[in-house]
Amino acid sequence: MNITKICCIGAGYVGGPTMAVIAKQCPDIQVTVVDLNESRINKWNDPNVENIPVYEPGLSGIVAEARGRNLFFTTEVDRAIKEADMIFISVNTPTKTYGAGKGQAADLKWIELCARQIARVSTSDKIVVEKSTLPVRTASTLKDILKHTGNNVKFQILSNPEFLAEGTAVDDLLTPDRVLIGGDQDAEGKQAIEALVNIYARWVPKERILTTNVWSSELSKLTANAFLAQRVSSINALSELCEFTEANIGEVARAIGTDSRIGPKFLKASVGFGGSCFQKDILNLVYIARSYGLNEVADYWEQVIIMNDHQKRRFANKIIKTLYNTVNGKKIAFLGWAFKKDTNDTRESAAIYVADHLLYEQAKIAVYDPKVSADQMYADLDYLNTRTVEENQLLVDVVQDPYEACQDAHAVAILTEWDEFKDYDWQKIYDAMLKPAHIFDGRNILDKGQLERIGFKVSAIGS
Numbered sequence: 001m002n003i004t005k006i007c008c009i010g011a012g013y014v015g016g017p018t019m020a021v022i023a024k025q026c027p028d029i030q031v032t033v034v035d036l037n038e039s040r041i042n043k044w045n046d047p048n049v050e051n052i053p054v055y056e057p058g059l060s061g062i063v064a065e066a067r068g069r070n071l072f073f074t075t076e077v078d079r080a081i082k083e084a085d086m087i088f089i090s091v092n093t094p095t096k097t098y099g100a101g102k103g104q105a106a107d108l109k110w111i112e113l114c115a116r117q118i119a120r121v122s123t124s125d126k127i128v129v130e131k132s133t134l135p136v137r138t139a140s141t142l143k144d145i146l147k148h149t150g151n152n153v154k155f156q157i158l159s160n161p162e163f164l165a166e167g168t169a170v171d172d173l174l175t176p177d178r179v180l181i182g183g184d185q186d187a188e189g190k191q192a193i194e195a196l197v198n199i200y201a202r203w204v205p206k207e208r209i210l211t212t213n214v215w216s217s218e219l220s221k222l223t224a225n226a227f228l229a230q231r232v233s234s235i236n237a238l239s240e241l242c243e244f245t246e247a248n249i250g251e252v253a254r255a256i257g258t259d260s261r262i263g264p265k266f267l268k269a270s271v272g273f274g275g276s277c278f279q280k281d282i283l284n285l286v287y288i289a290r291s292y293g294l295n296e297v298a299d300y301w302e303q304v305i306i307m308n309d310h311q312k313r314r315f316a317n318k319i320i321k322t323l324y325n326t327v328n329g330k331k332i333a334f335l336g337w338a339f340k341k342d343t344n345d346t347r348e349s350a351a352i353y354v355a356d357h358l359l360y361e362q363a364k365i366a367v368y369d370p371k372v373s374a375d376q377m378y379a380d381l382d383y384l385n386t387r388t389v390e391e392n393q394l395l396v397d398v399v400q401d402p403y404e405a406c407q408d409a410h411a412v413a414i415l416t417e418w419d420e421f422k423d424y425d426w427q428k429i430y431d432a433m434l435k436p437a438h439i440f441d442g443r444n445i446l447d448k449g450q451l452e453r454i455g456f457k458v459s460a461i462g463s
């Protein structure tokens with residue numbers, strides 16, 4: 001089957017970059033990205049391409065190249081669905097905040113709405129691709145909904161989970177470790193798989209395109225994230241032990257990671273993992289395991305989250321304890337708010353939870369992040385509902401200059417590993433701070449020895 005028109009529902013952190021790269025690599029395919037959120041679509045269409053709503057290194061150049069040629073962003077969802085041969089569903093699948101499975105299960109409301117909309121407006125056969133991360137067996141729900149259109153349209157459902165990481169999305173999409181495509185194993189299913197394989201094969205070597213049955217593909221996405229997060233929680237668990245034993249977590253990570261069976265990646269101790277995926281997907285895995293009565297399996301994976309919550313909490317507690325057990329009225333400078341460097345995304349960022357804990361103790365926080373807006377930071381804190389909007393405004397100051405953030409502060413906390421933090425004039429920062437001047441490096445990016453020579457009291461993770 002030759003695909004000439006693609007529609008992607010959801011113009012978010014996955015839909016936007018993924019479709020931009022497909023459009024760049026396949027100039028003969030028309031790619032239309034649709035979203036209900038008009039302001040998001042307007043930003044994707046902003047004449048100044050630097051204003052697109054997702055910050056990713058290299059993305060604006062790709063959008064500039066393809067937008068208006070074969071890449072389009074619109075709110076006209078029905079039309080784009082109707083015209084497409086292949087429809088990617090790339091909408092949000094957050095943790096449920098109500099009802100059965102609240103706090104664990106994935107909320108599939110938006111997925112189901114997409115399926116119903118596709119069923120309602122389609123007049124020709126289509127391949128529907130699950131790009132969102134979904135609980136294993138979701139394809140059967142989609143099939144059920146799409147089976148009942150009553151207008152003889154045939155649908156094939158594929159699972160094609162996305163493995164990009166934010167901050168490196170463009171590189172991950174251009175040179176993925178693998179692309180995973182799951183589908184039905186009958187002749188029609190295999191034909192649909194082949195149609196999607198042929199798109200990726202334009203730039204991804206064939207041996208990196210894995211094809212499986214649809215259930216393996218759905219489950220692999222949840223479990224890949226669980227494995228990655230498990231490594232971070234494992235190293236973070238050891239970081240605490242290091243702090244009590246004079247072992248150094250950097251040295252331990254190197255010693256462990258040079259074993260080729262373990263490998264060096266994803267062993268950086270930190271203030272805790274964040275991002276929109278890890279917690280949500282593990283909670284979902286835990287929920288699925290429990291729903292099959294697999295309590296030991298569920299408990300095993302849940303511990304990854306418990307460890308992560310502990311790591312965030314103990315970072316905040318260390319600040320409080322070091323500042324003589326009270327931070328009331330004390331200014332603490334936060335460098336970084338994003339959940340990792342090179343992204344403007346703050347979802348589940350450790351910074352939010354560390355700030356919340358310090359604010360509970362009446363600290364005053366000044367935040368500087370090179371890419372996150374003040375509105376986003378306040379929205380993140382307000383969403384927790386711990387205190388009023390006015391109190392958050394009063395206690396948290398968002399500034400555009402890192403030196404201003406640190407002026408007259410008792411302590412500086414590094415929450416995100418932005419490269420620029422390493423190159424600051426730390427002597428100048430020291431001179432402007434109250435003494436003793438403390439640094440809590442939640443990312444182990446600063447040179448501890450150099451800072452101590454300046455006069456800082458430094459707490460790093462795991463040493």
Ligand code: NAD
Nearest residue numbers: 010011012013014035036037090091092093110132133162
């Ligand atoms: P997002 O919230 O940034 O974007 C989702 C978009 O879908 C929103 O703009 C929303 O308005 C839109 N939407 C929701 N329902 C819609 C509907 N019925 N019609 C049209 N538009 C609709 O989410 P995201 O980060 O792009 O994640 C999307 C999916 O990809 C999730 O399942 C997520 O788990 C998965 N994923 C995310 C990442 C990541 O790094 N963010 C990586 C891999 C997989």
Ligand code: UDX
Nearest residue numbers: 162163164165166266267268270273274275277339340
């Ligand atoms: C993750 C997966 O990596 C990606 O494959 C999937 O598609 C989406 O979820 P993302 O959340 O964007 O990607 O970023 P990732 O690089 O995985 O980092 C997640 C969190 O773990 C960040 O807060 C990061 O700072 C933290 N982390 C990562 C560590 O603390 N230590 C590490 O060694 C690695």
